[in-house]
Amino acid sequence: MLTRLGPPLAMALLAGPILLGLAGTMLPAFGYLPALGGAEFTLAPTRQLFAEPGIWMSSIISLASGLVTTAVALIVVILFVAGWSGTRIFARVQHLISPLLSVPHAAAAFGLAFLIAPSGMIARLISPGLTGWQRPPDLLIVNDPMGFSMMAGLIVKEIPFLLLITLAALPQVDATRTRALTTSLGYGKIAGFLFGSWPLVYRQIRLAVFAVIAFATSVVDVAAILGPTAPAPLAVRLTQWMQDPDLSMRFFASAGAVLQLAVTAAALLIWIGFERLGAAIRDRACGAGWRWRRDAWLRRIGLTAMLLAAAIIFAGLATLCLWSFAGLWPFPDVLPETLSAKTWMKTAPRIGEPLVTTFIVAGIATLLAVLLSTLCLMRENETGRTGRRWALLFIYLPLIVPQVAFLFGLQLLFVLTGTIASLPALVFVHLIFVMPYVFLSLSDPWRAYDRRYEAIAAGLGKRRWTTLLGVRLPMLMRAVLTAAAVGFAVSVGLYLPTVLIGAGRLDTITTDAVALASGGNRRVIGVYAFLQMLLPALGFLVATLLPALIFRHRRAMHA
Amino acid sequence: MTDKGLFLDTVSIALNGRVLLALTHHVLPGGVLTVMGPSGSGKSTLLAYIGGFLDPAFQASGRVLADGVDLTVLPAEERHAGILFQDPLLFPHMSVAGNLVFAIPSHVKGKAARLARADAALAGVGLDGMGNRDPDTLSGGQKARVALARVLLSAPRALLLDEPFSKLDQDLRRQMRELVFVRAREAGLPVILVTHDEADAEAALGPVIRIGE
Numbered sequence: 001m002l003t004r005l006g007p008p009l010a011m012a013l014l015a016g017p018i019l020l021g022l023a024g025t026m027l028p029a030f031g032y033l034p035a036l037g038g039a040e041f042t043l044a045p046t047r048q049l050f051a052e053p054g055i056w057m058s059s060i061i062s063l064a065s066g067l068v069t070t071a072v073a074l075i076v077v078i079l080f081v082a083g084w085s086g087t088r089i090f091a092r093v094q095h096l097i098s099p100l101l102s103v104p105h106a107a108a109a110f111g112l113a114f115l116i117a118p119s120g121m122i123a124r125l126i127s128p129g130l131t132g133w134q135r136p137p138d139l140l141i142v143n144d145p146m147g148f149s150m151m152a153g154l155i156v157k158e159i160p161f162l163l164l165i166t167l168a169a170l171p172q173v174d175a176t177r178t179r180a181l182t183t184s185l186g187y188g189k190i191a192g193f194l195f196g197s198w199p200l201v202y203r204q205i206r207l208a209v210f211a212v213i214a215f216a217t218s219v220v221d222v223a224a225i226l227g228p229t230a231p232a233p234l235a236v237r238l239t240q241w242m243q244d245p246d247l248s249m250r251f252f253a254s255a256g257a258v259l260q261l262a263v264t265a266a267a268l269l270i271w272i273g274f275e276r277l278g279a280a281i282r283d284r285a286c287g288a289g290w291r292w293r294r295d296a297w298l299r300r301i302g303l304t305a306m307l308l309a310a311a312i313i314f315a316g317l318a319t320l321c322l323w324s325f326a327g328l329w330p331f332p333d334v335l336p337e338t339l340s341a342k343t344w345m346k347t348a349p350r351i352g353e354p355l356v357t358t359f360i361v362a363g364i365a366t367l368l369a370v371l372l373s374t375l376c377l378m379r380e381n382e383t384g385r386t387g388r389r390w391a392l393l394f395i396y397l398p399l400i401v402p403q404v405a406f407l408f409g410l411q412l413l414f415v416l417t418g419t420i421a422s423l424p425a426l427v428f429v430h431l432i433f434v435m436p437y438v439f440l441s442l443s444d445p446w447r448a449y450d451r452r453y454e455a456i457a458a459g460l461g462k463r464r465w466t467t468l469l470g471v472r473l474p475m476l477m478r479a480v481l482t483a484a485a486v487g488f489a490v491s492v493g494l495y496l497p498t499v500l501i502g503a504g505r506l507d508t509i510t511t512d513a514v515a516l517a518s519g520g521n522r523r524v525i526g527v528y529a530f531l532q533m534l535l536p537a538l539g540f541l542v543a544t545l546l547p548a549l550i551f552r553h554r555r556a557m558h559a
Numbered sequence: 560m561t562d563k564g565l566f567l568d569t570v571s572i573a574l575n576g577r578v579l580l581a582l583t584h585h586v587l588p589g590g591v592l593t594v595m596g597p598s599g600s601g602k603s604t605l606l607a608y609i610g611g612f613l614d615p616a617f618q619a620s621g622r623v624l625a626d627g628v629d630l631t632v633l634p635a636e637e638r639h640a641g642i643l644f645q646d647p648l649l650f651p652h653m654s655v656a657g658n659l660v661f662a663i664p665s666h667v668k669g670k671a672a673r674l675a676r677a678d679a680a681l682a683g684v685g686l687d688g689m690g691n692r693d694p695d696t697l698s699g700g701q702k703a704r705v706a707l708a709r710v711l712l713s714a715p716r717a718l719l720l721d722e723p724f725s726k727l728d729q730d731l732r733r734q735m736r737e738l739v740f741v742r743a744r745e746a747g748l749p750v751i752l753v754t755h756d757e758a759d760a761e762a763a764l765g766p767v768i769r770i771g772e
């Protein structure tokens with residue numbers, strides 16, 4: 001049966017390229033790469049790496065930003081969920097935040113940069129009234145050496161992600177009744193949540209938290225846009241070395257990728273230490289009967305931080321959009337003097353090709369991921385086994401191993417096989433990252449489906465595929481399309497895999513947008529970043545409107 | 560003994576080594592076997608075993624013969640064991656007529672012919688002209704009748720009833736019970752009824768097997 005192939009195919013897809021890629025990174029890191037004349041193992045690349053100025057600083061920035069951003073984002077999410085779940089504000093904020101998940105990291109980072117730069121929107125709003133600035137001040141805010149603006153950019157994007165996966169876990173731990181129980185025992189909202197629900201919730205979202213840490217320690221696009229430059233975070237420097245036309249730099253870059261692997265592993269280990277510490281403090285407070293009823297101020301901080309994160313992204317995107325249509329816009333005016341479509345007209349001819357590539361790659365990768373996820377979930381129904389923790393680890397693997405660490409090796413394989421910069425190679429690499437998100441978003445509704453409908457269809461004499469196509473998939477259409485929209489958004493936003501495997505010959509909107517970062521033409525960046533956020537939004541629009549239209553006369557399908 | 564009807568031949572279902580039920584019984588065409596037991600006793604697993612959708616967590620053995628054909632070696636879709644659950648489970652994405660047409664075997668060709676059959680079946684359960692309706696807009700009793708019409712249209716070998724009346728109120732329950740048993744007798748279908756309602760068992764007028772007590 002076809003479904004039998006699902007799980008092994010998915011595992012091969014998720015683990016295979018990562019193992020091959022890691023091998024392809026490790027070997028040159030220790031000097032072995034016959035194609036480039038490296039015939040024996042040597043520590044020379046490692047020595048050369050550690051002689052590189054600022055390499056430790058780069059590593060520390062990467063490590064710190066991974067830990068700090070994840071901790072801040074997670075604390076905001078905990079305070080918000082603990083303090084407000086079950087309230088009307090909570091439901092509203094949830095609806096406000098959900099769409100932010102689909103905004104590509106690069107677009108959000110550009111948005112933040114356009115807000116906080118010395119000539120950015122915030123400075124314009126308070127100048128010259130509060131500041132007296134008639135010209136943009138000479139301050140290094142974006143690209144600050146400590147990486148604060150990079151961390152801010154990561155935090156505002158991590159908050160929606162962590163919030164949504166926490167929300168998905170809440171119903172499974174019966175958080176509503178637990179809250180009623182802890183409240184009746186006299187616990188404040190935050191204490192009640194931390195003692196009653198959080199340990200169970202955290203167990204479910206732990207791998208996702210690890211994925212956030214791994215991403216933040218090794219991110220390239222956000223770091224290139226907002227991060228420090230002297231020295232830049234580790235992954236940014238590695239990517240520059242990797243793209244150096246001098247091929248002997250590969251040994252050196254690969255050694256760096258191994259260092260990145262170590263940095264991310266160290267961040268995860270330190271985080272596990274944090275987990276232990278946090279659990280110990282919680283257990284002590286819990287054991288002491290600490291009720292903490294007067295937590296209103298902390299709850300308000302949680303809400304404020306959540307709203308601030310959303311406001312930053314929305315304001316950033318609005319500013320991007322404004323810049324793309326701006327004519328003359330001198331500082332410190334809050335609005336441009338004229339609006340025009342000139343930038344759009346001028347950029348249009350250049351946009352066509354990357355736009356088509358983006359659509360084709362995202363479309364095919366998403367389609368394949370939906371098919372493969374469906375096969376895996378069908379197989380799960382047949383065997384009655386979900387594979388639980390092991391399966392979940394496989395699914396999270398591409399999100400927890402830092403991208404640079406295995407993409408370097410994978411790129412090498414594509415170079416050696418002559419498939420680099422080909423469309424199939426690019427689709428394949430995108431599929432590795434799209435698959436986990438599609439599977440995770442499809443599996444909950446798939447498992448919640450009432451299987452008695454299938455029993456009925458079988459009793460009516462319908463074959464399995466007829467039942468799948470005629471009953472199950474139509475009933476799950478909204479869930480399938482939403483999962484597809486998530487996958488599409490992930491593919492549109494992928495930067496590093498596209499840069500490395502597209503090798504500069506296959507560009508997408510995202511790679512082109514990030515490449516513009518150093519140039520600093522705000523109007524053109526505005527066009528690209530606006531398109532970057534528009535494409536995922538279109539996907540979600542289709543996922544919402546299409547089922548609503550098809551089933552407009554079927555009331556039960558709107559629930 | 561005749562081949563006709565549904566023959567449960569030393570059927571036994573166990574969970575983690577604990578036997579939930581074990582029985583041998585012959586249900587004649589038009590006859591009803593009632594299986595009673597408290598919730599959690601595993602009485603529904605019997606229907607799942609006959610229908611071919613038993614959860615792999617259970618261990619089951621024994622043969623189920625319908626008119627002499629061993630169902631247990633067939634995939635669920637070739638068993639033609641029509642089932643009615645507690646909930647009518649009308650497919651929410653189809654119209655009422657769509658639900659019925661879906662059930663008609665594929666050897667009935669032609670869109671018009673199939674639709675005509677569906678309309679006739681609707682009329683047969685007192686729902687003339689409701690074919691274009693959204694199933695979600697029907698009342699509980701109407702939904703239950705559509706579900707019955709649907710399962711009968713598929714020309715099943717047997718009818719499996721999994722507490723199908725338990726969610727209806729008293730009056731409706733009596734009417735629906737009568738309708739189902741009359742229709743099953745007319746069609747000469749062997750019926751297995753799983754219930755915990757004594758009134759169901761009395762109305763079925765057949766042998767009663769009690770499990771899990």
